[in-house]
Amino acid sequence: MVLVASCKKSAFVEANINPSTLTAVDPGAQFLFASTAYANSFEYYYDYYRAIMPWMQMTTGGAGNSPNFTNEGGNFNYRYGNFYGNVGLALADIPHLISNMTAAQQAQRIDENAIATIYKAYYAFYVSDINGSIPYSQAFEARYGGTLTPTYDTQENLFDSLDLQIKNAVSTLEATTESTQTLYSGNDPFYGGATDQALAWEKAGNALRLKIAARIIKRNSTGAATIINQVLGDANQMSSNADSWVLLVGPAFALQSGNFNPSTFLASAPMVNFFKTYSDPRLPVFFRQVTGGGYVGSPTDPDTCSDAYWQSQYTAKDTPISQLQHRLFTPDYNENDGNGAGTGVGFYPVLTYAEYCFLRADFAFQGLTTDNPSIWYNNGVTASIQFYDARATAAGIVGYTPVTATQISTYLAQTGIAYNATIGEQQIACQAYVDFFRQPSEAWAWWKRTGYPNTSTVLAWQPLTNSGTPLVVPRRVALTLLPTSDANYANQQAAYTQMETDPGFGSSPSDATGRVWWDMQ
């Protein structure tokens, strides 16, 4: 008993050491975690498959679109939690991890810091894009002694700040000598395989600035032009699909058994009809043939969906409507064709070369640059087809035949597809829209900005009605309110009140048909 009392504290301390706990990790570990968190299966299911893709008439539900499908009904906006809980949080830790290193080590981690800044800026932009004001400058600091109740940055200030951060990060990357730098290499699933990782991120950073600039054109076209010309003055520009910012994953990442599985959704008639009209080589990449061959899209208009013919099609025993190409989304998909589970590579685009081309085409069309819109349009369409062609092959789509150069040139030569300056903007937007099949949120943003596609564009949407009444497609998140007892209630209220001063904001924070700052009427 006396023995017990006299026991040394150190024995107790030792018993409580968790052998699985690390007090520090390499910044690359956090970067890898943040990168893999880019593809969130819940976001895919609830935001993309179930909301944005049907709203953008890319797909419909398994029984068409229901009369209320344009409602933003909760389980939406997974990106918000993914930013604060996963992506942003891990990236925000990188500067702190580096600052705990020796001065010599810190000097080798300058590039890693800059790369983390670019990715974090992208995701903050992506979240604010549909949320408006969000906590940013005071966010993620509780772990380091900072506030538990961060204030919200307005979207205007945030976009400004993000642009500057990316600009500085690109300059930093360009200024460092790579041989002195430790880079993420294998911990960077975006560009870890690139021969010059820093250069790849310089190009991605520049492209990202163009993307942000495009958002603010309506609010501040001069400011947008300044950014665009600054970026284009830099030597390091995306120039091929090899420069595309894409997360590549193995076959066990997005499993058929999980939320990424697209098999309960159907191809839309607007997309299928457009593809069929112009023999678009992306048709077999995006969609599957129906039993007996050929492609059929589901109507997107709820009133059409509910008619007896289509109801019988939705409930028919064989599938008479094209499904999404399973393996493009879940490469392990077992098609029950005797080939078993797939072993291909999956992908999640962040900012591709094709998008870069369409941005430049659009800027050129609007006279913000001196580029030739036709060239960048053609570059964009070609890059998009080649991108999806490569991804389809890598994903192991059964029976897929690679696209030939002739197919692309034939496609581009057709009336309607060939660039026509009088309808240039809608052509650019519609091709961007098709390219954004795997980034539906970006298609949504272009539609908000340009109004394309619509019911009279080259890729024609169907008018959406419910019992004859036109349906309104959401433009932002139906913002939720914190309970009044929440510690950060006051900051959120202040942010919402500020946004409500914008007449376009909508009837209330929860009005998803309202607009955020950049989406000016």
Add this chain to the structure above:
Amino acid sequence: MKRTLKPTFAFATLFVAFLLLGLASHAQDKRLVTGVVRDSSGLGVPGVSVKVKGTADSKGAITDDAGAFSLHAAAGEVLVFSSIGYVSKEATVGVNGAVSVLLLKNSSALGEVVVTGFGGRQSTRKLSYSITEVKGSELVAANNSNIGDALQGKVAGVTISQGTGGPSSSSRIQIRGNARLSGNTEPLVVLDGILLQPATTGADSWGTGADYGNIIKDLNPDDYESLTVLKGSAASALYGELGLNGVILITTKKGHARKGLGVTYNQTISNDKAYKYPDLQNTYGGGLSSTFKTDPATGDRLVDISASPYGNAEGNGGYSYGPQFDGKPVKDLDGRVIPWKANNPLKDFFQTGEYINSNVAVEGGNETSTFRASWTNLWNTSVMPNNSMNKNAFTLRATHKLSSILSLDASVNYTSTKVINPIQQGGGGDIQSIGGQGNPVQDFIYLASRGADIGYYKHNYIDPVNGGVKQGLTNDPYLLAASIWPAYQDNNIRNENVLLGNLDLNAKILPWLTGLIRANVQNYNDETQEKYNGPNAGFSGGNYQLIESDYKNTRFQGVLSANKKFGEDFDLNFSVGGETNRQLGGNITTGNTVGGLQTPSLYFLSNSVSAPTISQTYNPTYRYDAIYAYGDLTWKDQLTLTYSLRNDWSSSLTYANGHGDYTYAYPSVGLAWVFTELPQFKNSNSVLSYGKLRGSIGWTGYDAAAYTTNSYGNYGSLTVSNGTFNNASNANQTLYSFSDGQGNYNTTLGNPNLKNELAREVEFGADLRFLNNRVGLDAAWYKKNSFNQIISLPADQESGISSRYINAGNIQNEGIELLLTASPIKTKNFSWDMTVNFTRNVNKVISLYPGVQNYQLQLAFGADAAAYAVAGQTYGLVTTGYGYAKYEGKNSGAIGQKVIGAAPYGTTGNYYTYMRQSDYAPGTQDTLGNIMPRFLWGTFQTFTYKSFVLGIQVDSKVGGLLASATDQYGSETGSLKNTLHGRNTALGGLTYTDANGTHTDGIIPKGVFADGTTIGGTDVGGMTYASAVQQGLVTPVPAYAYYENLYQWSSGIRAQSIFDNSWVALRQVSLGYNLPQSVLRPLHLNALRFTLTGRNIIYIWKNARDGINPEGLYNNQASAFAEGGGLPLIRSYGATLNASF
């Protein structure tokens, strides 16, 4: 693997063998007197000393486990039976040499003792707190492998919630409410000095979970002598923090000094029958139209596609609003012609479960040594096909006197338990995951319409052409194959091995001074395998998972005790001691195949298609030491002062850098006064035959969970929560980020200054006996407050942390416990004994943390409803944003009415429905009530007539909310009876006409439209739906859409399925018969008893909606208040044989 022996056969053989053994060993004893000593409930009393009056000790005997004894005596000699706690009795040996004795409990309480403290016996007179002792035989009589369930209704102050995941499932044991906010408030279980902490198990609100149960299922009630429940802090404080939720002290049986070997054999065979399903409607089959379409070619009546989940545009289950059942042939969606009748899941799918428990114990001993060896085999299947638990428990307990000073008491328990396919609790109803695990009750009630042929798919769920599970509309129209496949093809198997060893060295140093040195070890390991056959063509796509976990704990204790009388009036007990507890930790290793199995149906890791993943975490190491002093001082045998002081040192409050407040002390003190020792009560005419008043106050400290201080805020691998990253080269990269140190991503912020928690409990009570002890009343009042709880408090995620550890709160439990005992009739041949217990506990949250009002305890329906601890209110307030919205708009006459409007995401048929509160007034929630029961009561009635004993137990819970996912799913598509109303004119449906014609299934929702609702240009805000119908603006809502909108995932009102759950249960009826000695003697048996037992017989009254199982919680966490299917209501009937040789 098949069992090689059927247990019934094996044990019948054994039984015969022991009979023969008995014949052989007793054949030559001619003047042997045998007999049985029983208590008033007819059960044998072990350990009773039997002596021949007026002779030396050596002629005596001690009764065995069954209460049987044998000794040499002549006819006419008088035997004296005595045992602590019982009134001594004499009996004369008859001519036939057989004696049967009824010993009555010593209710004068003079000699009444109970096991308490560190396992020693203590006179109840001296106790200043309330404890309850239950005999081991009473627990065994419940025919239940789970002592938690067996305790139900027996002890005032203890709330039991049964497990519903099959035989292995763990029950929730709550002693005096929830003193902590933690999910686990199970009491400490102490088995012969070995400390066991039961875990919480089961599903959560999001999906399914197989409940393998906790360590309680690995214990063996056949070996229990007695079980004592220590409720208050003054009683449990000696056990330190683990006793904060109360203590269950189990004392196992020992051998006794006796002639020859005593052999007891107990055999129970019992059947579990599922007798009640939720209230299904059995009138209307699958579909939406009351008439059949016919096949133009064959004239067959055709089942409509809307009977199938594939035909439900909203993605829900199949509808049951079709044609009325008539028993005539129809062509089903799978092309088979079947009679049109309602299915019966109880008959079509569930089976009769078996409980076969066999126990053999051999004991013996002499003056210096005793032993008892016991083997128990339990074979337990449930009403769910392919679900079983098989347990083998071996026990050896031996005592030996080393010298006049030293003696040893050693015991070893080894249990090997195999659990196969515990029921998936919760979840289910998932159309997406073909072959995925789901709860069968929910699947049948939700996915399948009422006419779906469950019986056919039970045997025809495999695709006969392609292999794998039947898939698709034409092969599996009701997803029955998908629901049934997992029961047979997704096997979850766990093997557990538990070794408990204890060694006590007792020293009688001086007549007044004793010492105890105790050392024990528990060694645990389990191996869990998930063998999932491939559901796809060619049985591809299977999965294999292997999890191995082990740990080892030790406890070493020393106590020195003194007992001294001072003068005539004072009696002092004083003990000092100390102990060290070490959790030595162990590994948890998990291996998983990825991407399916290369060769189907072969289950090993290297059969994985992609590289298998392996992850490893640790069962934590932990150490806590304590020193203590305790005892009592009694004055004149009537006034006793009890006291204890304990000081703990805990590893879990230290930090890696060496700091931390890791030691803390806490006392208890109490007073017991037997006031009937006063002269004025010594009058023999006094109605009051015994009276004691008691009061105590005790504190208990509590530390953090092991590793808490060194895990949060740090980093680690994420192999458990996020798995690994399968990169583009198909290689798996381990992910590292913020971690809880157990392989899970966790962004909780640690706290560098955590301190111990402290609970304080005040208790007052009285123990009164009247009318010469024929009536007794024990009453207790207590108030327990727990301060400074170590909790993880949620933070706003934008700050970069999900939550942070803090010391916070003051949780209070205040309550009363009453125990009334009475013996209304006592004659030579007939007696009637009864007890009634009553419990009321009020669990309040006095405060949480500055600026924090709510702490979320547990969720229901995903995250649609939750139970909270709310500062200033009762623990377990249920709130939901998905209750009925209450109108608060421009029409002042309509304020408070239910609001009707458009649900934001998907209403069936685009009809208006009731709005949810959080959609109507964002940010607001409804508070529906409380999860905690208002009070509990139970009664036992025992009737003894000669050798027959009839026992009846009724227990009851009143109050407390239950959230039922089954109710939501079952009401959604017309399966449950409550959806009959409004289907047609006869059932109250309204007639209306729309574009498709005239209908009779109209229902008018009772409520007013939300402001801003416009129909055909008319603003209907604040107008009732009925007025809008009158004005021709809307039609009544068809019944199917009304119910689907009211209950479905996207628009349903969850409050509709959260309801008060009270019941009165006829828990147990048993009839026992002791064969008379005249029959036994020729058979050379000492005792033979037959018992028929019915358990969970029926609910005499219950108010759960729609026949939902009122005791179907899907886990045993402190604040669980939801069910998700579980199992149907089950009753069991069985027979038990107890034999002693």
